[in-house]
Amino acid sequence: xxxxxxxxxxxxxxxxxxxxxxxxxxxxxxxxxxxxxxxxxxxxxxxxxxxxxxxxxxxxxxxxxxxxxxxxxxxxxxxxxxxxxxxxxxxxxxxxxxxxxxxxxxxxxxxxxxxxxxxxxxxxxxxxxxxxxxxxxxxxxxxxxxxxxxxxxxxxxxxxxxxxxxxxxxxxxxxxxxxxxxxxxxxxxxxxxxxxxxxxxx
Amino acid sequence: xxxxxxxxxxxxxxxxxxxxxxxxxxxxxxxxxxxxxxxxxxxxxxxxxxxxxxxxxxxxxxxxxxxxxxxxxxxxxxxxxxxxxxxxxxxxxxxxxxxxxxxxxxxxxxxxxxxxxxxxxxxxxxxxxxxxxxxxxxxxxxxxxxxxxxxxxxxxxxxxxxxxxxxxxxxxxxxxxxxxxxxxxxxxxxxxxxxxxxxxxx
Numbered sequence: 001x002x003x004x005x006x007x008x009x010x011x012x013x014x015x016x017x018x019x020x021x022x023x024x025x026x027x028x029x030x031x032x033x034x035x036x037x038x039x040x041x042x043x044x045x046x047x048x049x050x051x052x053x054x055x056x057x058x059x060x061x062x063x064x065x066x067x068x069x070x071x072x073x074x075x076x077x078x079x080x081x082x083x084x085x086x087x088x089x090x091x092x093x094x095x096x097x098x099x100x101x102x103x104x105x106x107x108x109x110x111x112x113x114x115x116x117x118x119x120x121x122x123x124x125x126x127x128x129x130x131x132x133x134x135x136x137x138x139x140x141x142x143x144x145x146x147x148x149x150x151x152x153x154x155x156x157x158x159x160x161x162x163x164x165x166x167x168x169x170x171x172x173x174x175x176x177x178x179x180x181x182x183x184x185x186x187x188x189x190x191x192x193x194x195x196x197x198x199x200x201x202x
Numbered sequence: 203x204x205x206x207x208x209x210x211x212x213x214x215x216x217x218x219x220x221x222x223x224x225x226x227x228x229x230x231x232x233x234x235x236x237x238x239x240x241x242x243x244x245x246x247x248x249x250x251x252x253x254x255x256x257x258x259x260x261x262x263x264x265x266x267x268x269x270x271x272x273x274x275x276x277x278x279x280x281x282x283x284x285x286x287x288x289x290x291x292x293x294x295x296x297x298x299x300x301x302x303x304x305x306x307x308x309x310x311x312x313x314x315x316x317x318x319x320x321x322x323x324x325x326x327x328x329x330x331x332x333x334x335x336x337x338x339x340x341x342x343x344x345x346x347x348x349x350x351x352x353x354x355x356x357x358x359x360x361x362x363x364x365x366x367x368x369x370x371x372x373x374x375x376x377x378x379x380x381x382x383x384x385x386x387x388x389x390x391x392x393x394x395x396x397x398x399x400x401x402x403x404x
Contacts, residue, residue, distance in 0.1 A: 012358075012372065012382065013216065013370075013371075013372035013375065013377075014215065014216035014370075014372070030377065156214075158360075160382045160383075160384045160396070160398065161377070161382070162372060162375055162377035162380055162382070163377055164374075164375065164376065164377040168215075168216075169215075170214065170215035170216070170364060172366075173215065173364055173366065174366065175215075175232065175363070175364035175365055175366040178364055180214060180362045180363070180364070181362075182362045182389075182394070185387065185389040185394055187384075187387040192384070192387055192394070192396065194362070194394065196362065
């Protein structure tokens, strides 16, 4: 049985995107700084050989058999992810509107789940088999997973920039519901990687 | 010439106090969790011998010759700090209302500065001589110092609890004005200590 692992970059002032997110500005104004630490080159991350390298979202995807994303993340991501998206696995999109699966090249199929976060996670775990499930965001889907007791681990990439405004990763999270146990800290260029075990109370 | 060093504990969701701060509830609801890592015993921190021990506010005070606090922090702190406050040095309170100095036991004198943050810092540096100046908070005073180019270093104690609401450490900070260079990361029990050099732009 795999784990359910959320992965998110966050600015020091708590934002997982900058302001004014839209199609064509998926990370919001200034939000692309949150991904600089990955050292993108072309379509993928640059080769690195430091501690914590295995903590990139790409490495998470390699050990995962399914991914979960929110509908807004899908809306702004669909175009940049392109016809051969970087997932190569089923991606479950949590949405209010039912829609037929969307098959892309390279093994990625977008599956739209309209009956709630628990149903989306159940289908993702089923599809993943023994592999992990990657919860890629956005913030609201991660919050829902944590509060519902569906999340095993949070990989937080703390990027020491200030964005001033945008999407708050921990907005409206119920503190009495969620306990985070720090499992690992890695100081890497451009980010401090914090890995938490997630406990849901009550 | 000493440095101007701000010191603050922050929850993972970005708060430097919990909600409902008042006299008698100085850290807000649940906010006392932000200080658990210091391992208080009685009036002072417990003896420890781990890496990062020199990063407590107490150690900062020992190398400082003056402190700066905001008026709200003073209002909620005055009573618990008591007749022999833990500072043992001049403490400059940034306020809108002029007031005569308030002399306490053990070397602490509260000095009220009503002509702005730059004047408060100038007086604190003057009083500190070759020693450092400790900017102890609250969030708004730290923001003002950073934006005005008056801050050399920020010591952030990231406490992996969620508070849900309260005083945001980085509320309304102007991201284009302030650049943080990560100088050090220490994983300690109950907190991840992040030390930043602060650069103010333009």
